[in-house]
Amino acid sequence: MPFTLPELPFALNALEPHIDAKTMEIHHGKHHAAYVSKANDALKGTKLESSACPWEVCARLAELPEDKQTAVRNNAGGHANHSMFWQTLAPAGKGGAPSAGLAKAIDEAFGSMDGFKEKFANAGATRFGSGWAWLCVNSDKKLCVGSTANQDNPAMPGQCSSASCSCKGATPVLGLDVWEHAYYLHYQNRRPDYIAAFFNVVNWAKVNEYYDRAMS
């Protein structure tokens, strides 16, 4: 079995009051765990069954038998996205700040940090149904914001739906889960409030790492 459920890098209640412990318990222990086991089931017997990297599996979906592709896309996608998501969260006040390089790139792409937050929040709020909002480094090594449906991610070629630039082949450096399972217990229908609260628990130290890797 290629994939295992990673441990959370913080306690279940560490993100309160912005993300509550019960949501974290179910989100990680039930939803993410289900993506892992279903991805393992779907990959069984395929050429990618020994790949330990869900991002690689997502990028190579087309190499799988057609009848496996949807299940792998949804579940390896879910595993990739959630594994990254947990890493980019930290208790309020503990996540540091964007590096000088990332801060400069944010200013260049969005005018300011507030401009970035507004665009990212809008991408998450306007994603109809379930999906993710993303901050990515595109193929021109510029930052872009977009969103994807379901458990798709920008590493699946052409899946980032940024209106203002092409995120095709983009590398995500920050993602936000806007599925109802990510917020409904605490925020009910108030997705924009959840998105606003998310900015309090971003682990910028980790986003800086992802940004540096994407730029290198």
Ligand code: MN3
């Ligand atoms: Mn989720």
